[in-house]
Amino acid sequence: MSTEKLTPLMQQYFQLKEQYSEALLFFQVGDFFELFFDQAKQAAAILGIALTKRGTHNGKPIPLCGVPVHALDHHITKLVKAGFHVAICEQLEEARPGSVVKRGVTKVLTPGTLTDEKLLDDKRSSYLCSMFVAAESVILVFGELLTGQLSATMMRVDDWRTIETQLHRYMPDEIILDGLINTKKWQAILKQMGFVLSEPVKGFVGDFPSWIAAFKGEDQSLIKKSSSLERALECFYLYLKKNQEEALAQFKQIYLYRSDDFLIVDAATQRNLELIKNNQDGSAQHTLFTVLDRAVTTMGSRMIKKWLLSPLVHKSQINHRLDAVEVMVKDIGMTQQLAELLHDIGDLERVVGRIALNRAHLYDYVHLMYALAHIPKIISLLDSFKKSALLQRAVEAIGNFTSLHKLLAAALNVDSSKNWLIKVGFDQQLDELRELLAHAHDKVVALEQQEQKRTGIGSLKIRFNQVQGYYIEITKPNLHLVPDEYKRQQSLINKERFTTLELSELEHQLAKANTEINFVEQQVYERIKQEVFAEITSLRKLAYALAHTDALIGFALTAYDHNYTRPVISDDHAIIINKGKHPVLGAMLNQEFIPNDTLLTDQEYLWIVTGPNMGGKSTYLRQIALLCLMAHCGSFIPTESAQIPVLDRIFTRVGAGDNLAEGKSTFLVEMEETATICTQATERSLVILDEVGRGTSTYDGLALAQAVVEHLYHRVKAKCLFATHYHELTKLEEELPGIVNYHAASKQRPTGVLFLHKIIKGAAEGSFGLEVARLAKLPDPLIDRARDILNELAKNGHGLYVPVQKEMVKEDENLKNKALLDQLKKIDLDNVTPREAHEFLYRIKSDLQFEK
Template sequence: MDIDKNKLSPMMKKYLETKEQYSDCILFYRLGDFYEMFFDDALLASKVLNIALTGKACGLEERAPMCGVPYHSVSTYLAKLIESGYKVAIGEQVEDPATAKGLVKREVVKIVTPGTLLENDTLENTKNNYLMTIYCEGQDSSITYVDITTGELNSTLINKNNIKDEVAKISPAEIISNDKEIVKSLKSLSQMSNIYLNYDFDQDLLSEKVLYNTFSREYLSSLNIENNNLYKSISIALNYIRNTQMIESTNISKINIYKSTDYMALDIFTRVNLELTQTIRGGSKKGSLLKVLDYTSTPMGARMLRKYIEQPLTNKTKIDYRLDVSESIKNDFILREELKNSLSKIFDLERICAKIAYERVMPKDLINLKNSISMLPNIIKTIVNSKVDILKDFADNIDPLYDIFELIENSILDEPSNNIKDGNIIKSEYSKELEELRDISNNGAYLIKDIEKREREKTGAKTLKIGYNKVFGYYIEMTKSALSQVDLDESYIRKQTLVNAERFITPELKEIEDKIINAEDKIKNIEYDIFKLIRNSVYENIERIQIVANIIAELDIYLSNAIMANKYNYVKPTINTSGRLEIKDGRHPVIEQIMGSENFISNDTYIDDENKINIITGPNMSGKSTYMRQVALISLMAHIGCYVPATSANIPILDRIFTRVGASDDLSQGQSTFMVEMNEVSQILSNATKDSLIILDEVGRGTSTYDGISLAWSIVEYIHDNIEAKTLFATHYHELTELENKYKNIKNYSVQVKEDGDNIVFLRKIIPNAADRSYGIYVAKLAKLPDEVISRADKILSELEKNHIYNATSIDKSNEYINSEISDFENNQVKKYENLKENNFIQEPKQPVQLIFNTETIGNSEYEEFVDSILEIDLMNSTPMDIMTVVYELQKKAKEIK
């Protein structure tokens, strides 16, 4: 929108000057009790937020488009704009409008982006809100991700090819990178995971100054990161946070350097297919693995549990430790109950620390901090009394934070105001000056009455009284008749003469007046100053609080695991490095909760070096997919350090879990369902190892039957010959069951079916046999397709089975089959030739045509080229016309060579 700035009113001119500095943001401009938006911002925001668009006189002929939101509920509107992919600059009044001369001074005090949200009511308490930075230099890259609401900062070196998997694992809210190609390559993933991609990269973000302002040189040197790209990605993150929050203090106190190989790699498709933290349909927590496992009592524990699920361990020692701690709590009922009682009373310590660091903490937050700290001695005592040795480290490492508790206890009112500038925050006894002012404010009327009584006695004027008006304030009034009978001293200063009375003031009265009138403002200012001092004192100890918060979160997870295991009768898995995967009576953790444990059919699984690939056949709706998913989920749960739904489980250390279950069109990338499927399979075959678990469900169904069988067969063989991964392969292609006869490491399994006349019962039990039918038509019958369709399908199936040209029972027989087909083809051609000859349609040449190649005269290269062209002919996929054309070209070539 073109605007003539010279014609604008002073306020609107100042608004535009501010807007130009933050042109990539929607500017929230504080005017009184509202944040207003003007011109293009107003046009955009009114649509996104669905609020009324009005206008404001601005000096131009037409009113400026305008819309606004109340400042007290701004977080709701912020969340909607952020979710819609916009950044917001918050322009605040930075001086008191009552004392301002001319325009009230306004400045942008912060920029809100998806990765830098701090407001609690716009964030999910059980999920981290990560800002991710990616720095690339050639194939070497570094990733840093930070949650400013908790102070957590993690960083790793990573190969460029593995960035997508790492992004899928972290699921950040926002990504910044110096490599635009990387940002573009993440577009599809960002759409799936609702990640904001920041395409604007400022080279100033690479400045290392903020890094050294945040951490000591000694600390950075101890991390050994000076000579790699970690410095770059960390600096980008810290600079971006500083630029958006516009404050020097921070709650980031340490850097966690990790290796991506410390965790199981899970691509985005596996995470979605297994519904780890949300369902495929609806994106709901209910129906996910997280919902089943989450019995945490604190927000910190809930966030850490999500992180455990998204980042399973690959270290046996660490996994066993988690399991052992959970076991110790599970086996002690009193410990379990007392811990839950104490933990349930602890507030979100991590996010309270963030509010303190970024100077957005409210008095109520400090009371919540104090009440949380009051639970720490109970937790320590509970652990010590339990005599559980493995928990002693927790008790020893929990700092009771007595000094912080006492500071808040002595200073902050138990029920303070919500706003730090409204007063009613600090206890009177904490400050002598505050106590005096409150006494004056609360007892002002009594003080005036006391002065009035003393002055009557002093002057002897019984009609003397003290009054008040806005012009003179407090005054002493005496009638003229009374005044003639008294002798006033010099402290009485005449202020006003009335018809029948005189009004005076005294220094004492004015002093009391000043205290009474200004007491409230002074009280508020003193309380605000004291509150800032308390906030700063707590900030100096923020790292201590964060360490305690982390310990509480970890303890909370182990308690949650124990509660969940006890409630659902889960078992502690054994972790092995031998490669054997053995599950007895395994159940699907989510489906079991939906169906009820009494209705869910458990199943066994056994995979080892002699039984690496399981081909699973059986009808639709019989439970193949559920069974395979449950094997993947049980394996993943074990790597989390979690009890599992089974009567026993022996799980090997896996480096990755892959699932290829279902597919959908990716039209935005121009890819069909089958193309998406093949891309996923390609990723699996390229990245899986012998230590991976692969779940493949109905691969090849998106193309023709013969293509599908060929691909499925070849994929299984490739996994067997080249990868040797533990594999569950569900298929309707019964031809694949012949692989068991060819390879000793491939076994057939199927879902047991019971037939009773025309009725079929899916028993949902996996047995070591191949299925002989697919029962697809029966499933269609269950879906209530018209009887006419079902009947006709039965007849067609019968005919196809009777006349199916492809009846080879093994792909190994394919050569024999093809040769016989070629032979039949040649015999048919001979017969046709003889028939045409008999009817004089063709005449036999007088002498056979012979092509004689003399390599001495034509040269080896020409000869080899000619032979290659013959060998490249695809007889089985060529039409007669194709063959005629090829032969014609060969004849021409032969003549040239001869």
């Protein structure tokens, strides 16, 4: 855009806009940050603020919107979370009449490079992802700026499900997508999944080899072996070099992992089990994370979330966590003391991260000082848990920070009444300068008293403000006493302001002293910051160890409060659960939740689960998956006892929903998820399938359901719970050893069916769909007609068509009597209780009164 015929301010705007063309440019003008042209229209629509106009360009008004300086954080948070890049252009000097204020971009914010605590979700880690697509492979690099952690993994380019799983493990805030091949297809897929994409930086000069040279030797060797990994890292490097250069120095090693280094929990399973977000409103309410998150710091909460999305697959590692939780539960008093100390420490991980990035404020260093004061007591408490190798390793990782704490305690000013960084008594030169300044202030008081006496004006005052500096203030009745050498500065309604040569000289001395104090104080502060930075690697280890400890405390407090037990991690393949409860519903319902047993062995490894809707089948299926996942995270579980094998994957195919964004029907989504299970599950997997085939015709659905069961039985041999309404599948128990029938128990009562929420052996007698319909208050004539159709279908055997009624039969007296007789026939007079009989009579009376 041409800068001709523009005001000097707008010319400056266009020059900066050209340098940051991909970002919304927040341009400071006095007390406001302003946006112009199309950017103003975009921002105003998202922020819900007024769009106005100022000046013209090419004969057209210039669109404008703005936000106050003090409200900037709130507004840019909205924009960054919406996927925008934001460049903050600040005034770099005081405004002077007749000249354009010098301005410059001080920071660029993108979704994956945020470090300010006001812009981050405190219970969610923030990752920047570099995704590089090669001819045969895809590389994913995940970097977390505030922890300096860098991870990478490689997958086949055609293994989309594994790629999706890894992306959902980290849930990056921003993905930089690059590749040797056309990435448009990948762009479309990633956008449909809700990820924010950014273009790779091109034509930007950097020194990638030097950055990699700072990594450990073994890491450098691994990187050089893979040109695709090198390209993905270079993409990551260049993006940060342009947008957050100071963050690059934090990454000094890379963790390379395989997707099967952790229990594989794919995106569908995360969603179906509601691990982190619920399926109602997307919040954390009523999720497994909320149940287990008893951590007392937000860094501990983030660690628990990471563990839930990356469960362990090595028996020794799982047992190390379980050992730690066990000793903490056994000595809950000590654990609660530890929790109180960690609560006071707070989110040390992000404090250390901001210090490492040189973005910390005085309060961050004060926070660190208070945190370090607690370290000796924390070490003492942790050291008492001798039976936990994990907690003893935490003691070793914490280190000794006595000297650093003494330095910060001696140096940092925590007295809010004094606007100082450094305490009195820490630096001799600074103390001397402050003493001189104090004497200079005494001179101001002395000069005021001298002038009162000399002029005879008792009300004369020497005052100060930021605009005028020092001045003499005299009320109007005393103006006739003002000496000739007084120079008038300002006239007000009831008073006037003056200065003198002596006051100006004194003011100059004070300003000089303040400048020198600020300079020396900043030097001292920088020296302290450097001494803290010298310990940054140790401080990172400390923060990680404390976050780890806090996550274990969270597990221990949950286990203690809900009476969880330690699962036995076994070497065989059996899943044996005695009186297990759903962890989320069990916590909500407490004693009302009915526990169930599970016995999945090599002899009975594929269950066909039938029974009525609302009988508890789906809850039970999710319960088994959740209990196994919790055990792999190292958590105690809500059972009386349990034996859990080391699994490689947990798959769940439950519920149904369209994916309209991708143009996929409910049935197609169901089949895709089932296909993933059939092709990726192994003998060491747990498979949960609920109502496979219900999204199509009865015969197609039954055929597919049986074929899936047979495939899992013959080829996969995974531990599997298969819930279905196709009762024909229960006959497979007779033909295929290893398949066994279970059902959700119910009891017929005069008032209707009673769901017992117990899973017991054997096939269900029916689905009780009509009973559920009655509970839903469908009209009685409709339910009676459905029963007639059901009876006709049963008589026809193979036919699935019953001639329609020309019109709905009116609910006449005979039909009412028939319905009453049908209910009476169902009563088992030998087993009915007095209470059930009483309820039945009340129900009949209530129905008759309603009809009247």
